[in-house]
Amino acid sequence: MQTEPRTVSIPEALQLGVDHHQAGRLAEAERIYQQILAAEPGNPHALQLLGLAAHMAGKHERAIELMLKALVRIPGEPVVLNNLGEAYRSLGKFDEAIACYDKALAAKPDYAECKGNRGIALSELGRHAEALAAFDQALAANPRHAWTLSNRGIVLQELGRNEEALASLDQALAIDPAFAAALSNRGNALRKLRRYDEALEACDKALALKPDFHGALANRANVLEELGRHDEALALYDKALELKPDFDKAWGDRGIVLQELGRFDEALASYAKALAIAPGFAHAHYNEGLCRLMLGEFEQGWEKYEWRWAASVCTPRAFTQPRWSGKESVRGKTVLLHAEQGLGDTIQFARYARDIAKKGARVVLEVQPVLHPLFAGIPEPHKVVKQGDPLPAFDFHCPLLSLPRAFGTRLGTIPAPIPYLSVKKAAAAKWRKQFAAPGTRLVGLAWKGDPDYRKDRDRSIRLADLKPLFATPGVRFVSLQKDLDDEERALTARMENFVHPGASFKDTAEMIGALDLVVSVDTAWAHWAGATGKPLWVLLAFMPHWIWQLDRADNPWYPTARLFRQREVGEWGAPIKELAKELRRSPK
Numbered sequence: 018m019q020t021e022p023r024t025v026s027i028p029e030a031l032q033l034g035v036d037h038h039q040a041g042r043l044a045e046a047e048r049i050y051q052q053i054l055a056a057e058p059g060n061p062h063a064l065q066l067l068g069l070a071a072h073m074a075g076k077h078e079r080a081i082e083l084m085l086k087a088l089v090r091i092p093g094e095p096v097v098l099n100n101l102g103e104a105y106r107s108l109g110k111f112d113e114a115i116a117c118y119d120k121a122l123a124a125k126p127d128y129a130e131c132k133g134n135r136g137i138a139l140s141e142l143g144r145h146a147e148a149l150a151a152f153d154q155a156l157a158a159n160p161r162h163a164w165t166l167s168n169r170g171i172v173l174q175e176l177g178r179n180e181e182a183l184a185s186l187d188q189a190l191a192i193d194p195a196f197a198a199a200l201s202n203r204g205n206a207l208r209k210l211r212r213y214d215e216a217l218e219a220c221d222k223a224l225a226l227k228p229d230f231h232g233a234l235a236n237r238a239n240v241l242e243e244l245g246r247h248d249e250a251l252a253l254y255d256k257a258l259e260l261k262p263d264f265d266k267a268w269g270d271r272g273i274v275l276q277e278l279g280r281f282d283e284a285l286a287s288y289a290k291a292l293a294i295a296p297g298f299a300h301a302h303y304n305e306g307l308c309r310l311m312l313g314e315f316e317q318g319w320e321k322y323e324w325r326w327a328a329s330v331c332t333p334r335a336f337t338q339p340r341w342s343g344k345e346s347v348r349g350k351t352v353l354l355h356a357e358q359g360l361g362d363t364i365q366f367a368r369y370a371r372d373i374a375k376k377g378a379r380v381v382l383e384v385q386p387v388l389h390p391l392f393a394g395i396p397e398p399h400k401v402v403k404q405g406d407p408l409p410a411f412d413f414h415c416p417l418l419s420l421p422r423a424f425g426t427r428l429g430t431i432p433a434p435i436p437y438l439s440v441k442k443a444a445a446a447k448w449r450k451q452f453a454a455p456g457t458r459l460v461g462l463a464w465k466g467d468p469d470y471r472k473d474r475d476r477s478i479r480l481a482d483l484k485p486l487f488a489t490p491g492v493r494f495v496s497l498q499k500d501l502d503d504e505e506r507a508l509t510a511r512m513e514n515f516v517h518p519g520a521s522f523k524d525t526a527e528m529i530g531a532l533d534l535v536v537s538v539d540t541a542w543a544h545w546a547g548a549t550g551k552p553l554w555v556l557l558a559f560m561p562h563w564i565w566q567l568d569r570a571d572n573p574w575y576p577t578a579r580l581f582r583q584r585e586v587g588e589w590g591a592p593i594k595e596l597a598k599e600l601r602r603s604p605k
Contacts, residue, residue, distance in 0.1 A: 027053055031062055043070050061090035065097045072104045080104040095121040099131040106138050109295070114138045129158035133165040136172065143299075143329065145175045163189040167199040174206055175329070182206045197226040201233035208240045216240045231257040235267045242274050245475070245587060250274050265294040269301040276308050277560050277586075284308050299327035311563040318563075319422035331357050334414070341413035343423030348377035350412040355383040356404065357416045359470075360541040363388055364548050365564065365574060368437045369420040371397035381411055387522045391545075395438060431573045436550035445530030452495055452516060452531065460600070461529055461546075462486075463497040463537035475558040476539045478589050480505045485597035486536070487512065492600065495532060497525055497542050534603075536596065539565070547575025554599075556592055559583040 034049035050067040053060050068083030084101040091097065102117030118135035122128055136151030152169040156162060166189035173182035183206045189199040204219035220237035223230055238253035254271040258264055272287035285308060291301040306321025326333045334355060339345070341352055352373055356363040363384050370380050374397050382398035389403045402408060415423060426432075452459055465477035481504070487494065496517040501509070509515045520528060526545055529535060535546035536554045539562055546553040555572075557565055557580055564574055572578040579599075581592035 027057060027060065031066070034063075034066060038066065038070060043074055046070055059086075059090055061087040061094075061097075064090070065094075065100065068104070069100050072100065072107065075107075077104045077107045081108075093120065093124050095125040095128055095131065098124070099128065099134060102131070102138070103134060106134070106141070109141075109297075111138045111142045115142075127158050129155045129162060129165070132158065133162070133168060136165075137168055140168075140172045140175065143327065145172050148172045149176065161192050163192040163196050163199065166192070167196065167202055170199070170202050170206060174202075174209060179206050179209045183210065195226055197223040197230055197233065200226070201230065201236050204233070204240065205236045208236070208243060211243075213240055213244055229260050231261040231264055231267070234260070235264065235270060238267075238274075239270060242270070242277070243471070247274050247277050247586070251278070263294050265291045265298055265301070268294065269298060269304065272301070272308070273304055276304070276311075279560060281308060281312055297327075299324050299329075303328040303330060307563055311567060313428050313566060315421070315427050316425075319426070323419065323422065325418075331416070334416075336414050338411060338414055340419075341415040341423060343425065345413065346376075347373060347413060351379040351381060351410065353381045353383060353408065353411040353414040354398070354417055354420070355414060356385055356388075357418060359467075360385060360388060361539075361544040362418060364438065364541060364544040366417040366420055367392065367395075368432050368434070368548070369417070369424065370395075371434065371437065372424060372432055373420075374398070381409055383408065390523045391438065391440070391526050397437070428573055433574060433576055435576055436548060438545070438548040440527045440530040440549065442530075444527040448524075448528045448531035452493060454493065457491055457493045457514075458533040459495055459531065460486075460492050461495045461497045461532045461535040461537070461542070463535070463540050463542040465498065466538060466540040472558075475587075476561070478538060478556065478593075481508055482589050482593060485593055486600060487514065489597065489600050495528065497529070497535070497537070499525070536600075543578075544575075547572070547578050550577055553578040554596055555580050556589070556596065557582045559586045559588075 030049055030053050034046045037046040037049065047067060047070050050063045050070065053063040054067070064083050064087035068080040068087065071083060072080035081101060081104045084097055084104065087097050088094065088101070098117045098121035102114040102121070105114035105117060115135060115138050118131050118138065121131045122135070125131070132151050132155035136148040136155065139148035139151055149169065149172050152165055152172065155165045156169070159165070166185050170182040170186035170189065173179070173185060183203065186199050186203040186206060189196055190203065193199070200219050200223035204216045204223065207216035207219060217237060217240055220233050220240065223233035224237070227233070234253050234257040238250040238257070241250035241253065251271065251274050254267050254274065257267045258271070261267070268287050268291035272284040272291065275284035275287055285305060288301045288305040288308070291298050302321050302324035306318050306324060309318035309321060325331045341347065354370055354373070367382060370382050374380050380398040381400045381402060382392065383402050383404055384392050386403045386405065389401060392401045395401070400409060449459070462483065464480050464483060466473050492514060494515045496515065499519060501517060509517060518524070518528065525542070529542065529546055529551055530549065532551065534552045534554065535542065536556070537543040537546065538556050543553060543555050553575060555565070555578055559582070565572060565580060570580050572580060581596045583589060584591050
């Protein structure tokens with residue numbers, strides 16, 4: 018006797034669809050959900066599951082359409098709201114995503130997964146402190162959630178708290194040692210801590226677990242880029258992009274490497290690719306700006322350089338007064354100009370204070386404390402204040418490095434009234450008397466910069482590399498470095514033509530006023546010498562800071578400067594040899 022086939026109920030069909038779904042058989046799951054909807058068109062569970070399947074297949078617009086239909090039938094359902102938020106987030110609609118997560122959490126306050134997703138969206142918006150709070154809330158509900166710990170590590174990196182980031186990632190890996198994404202993120206944290214060998218090891222472990230992991234390939238490439246292994250880094254970015262052609266960050270980082278290699282057209286094309294995928298990608302805009310400034314394309318360069326705020330390269334000041342854009346009249350107004358980056362940048366762009374004063378403004382110049390004694394006497398600002406001290410009343414403000422944009426500066430219109438900074442003649446004369454000897458020239462030497470600067474390995478050199486200079490007759494060399502290491506002390510111990518005062522910052526600045534020439538790598542002392550009109554010879558890396566431009570021996574910002582450039586990455590021999598030759602033949 019033949020029995021009738023049993024009719025499958027809708028709940029049973031839903032469970033069968035979920036089983037296929039969880040096993041990764043999306044096509045089978047979608048077929049069952051469609052059959053349910055054919056029988057019961059408004060079934061909210063089939064609608065939201067079909068939406069989730071569409072989201073997992075990358076069909077995010079379709080997913081949103083289906084989930085919104087589901088919410089008409091089951092309004093406020095937290096799981097559907099969370100999944101809808103994920104679909105919005107995948108489309109870069111972060112505000113809409115956060116609104117969905119907030120509604121889900123209002124209905125289910127202990128929804129740990131949703132709190133974690135909300136943290137990711139906040140991080141994508143650059144709201145990293147809020148993202149960290151969201152991850153911490155998620156971990157309070159589920160402390161052993163490796164995925165949340167890993168994402169928490171990412172946002173701590175964005176906040177510059179790299180040691181804490183590493184600890185969070187290590188917690189994730191203690192829970193799941195085969196968590197490839199956490200290993201890759203750990204490599205990134207170690208890179209930021211300059212523990213490069215460990216960073217490469219972490220990325221390699223991630224790739225051993227998942228050879229086609231595009232994120233780990235890109236993170237490994239980032240480490241190689243910082244080590245100056247640009248060709249190897251480029252090959253890894255290209256491999257990552259073969260696996261994920263819409264990997265906007267890899268396109269952006271690839272542009273940086275191409276720029277370091279001097280392949281500027283390709284770099285700009287790579288930034289354009291990144292921005293076509295993610296139009297609001299702040300770092301790609303910012304790095305394109307640096308590239309264009311290097312090429313002398315100032316009009317576009319200054320505009321793109323303003324993305325440094327969104328890229329968190331600089332932190333904007335929270336003033337209630339408006340920022341001066343160059344268009345507003347400042348006659349009779351007080352304008353605050355404030356330092357935002359390094360000492361050299363402050364020295365270089367303080368020149369614009371004079372130009373704003375010429376517009377009838379009263380100028381207040383805020384500088385780093387170490388620079389305050391050197392700026393206090395300059396005539397252009399009406400007041401110079403130290404960072405951290407109370408500010409006087411003002412009507413407008415402008416960050417120093419936004420002034421070229423405000424003035425519409427082009428290569429031919431750079432304000433270069435040299436000197437625009439100076440030291441007291443009596444102070445310079447004191448140092449001249451201390452160092453000078455009949456028939457000798459005094460040449461200042463600065464061969465290393467701030468070791469905390471990310472690209473310091475490119476610009477700083479060993480004092481021993483400057484030996485070709487030391488045989489120059491009739492020259493006494495004056496060290497502009499505050500401290501010498503053991504190797505440097507051993508080298509100079511028997512040198513009669515080398516003096517190392519080890520002076521304070523203020524005294525060193527005054528000392529430069531006593532010298533005949535300054536020879537420097539790209540440091541604040543190069544800027545100070547240029548701003549005070551001192552003859553300046555600068556040793557530059559193959560790809561220097563953009564202010565030194567390309568393929569020229571002079572510099573439009575500092576007319577007294579002469580540039581000696583590396584011809585190959587990392588190779589200082591040729592420019593030092595050339596500089597030594599010029600020192601021997603230059604006027605006594």
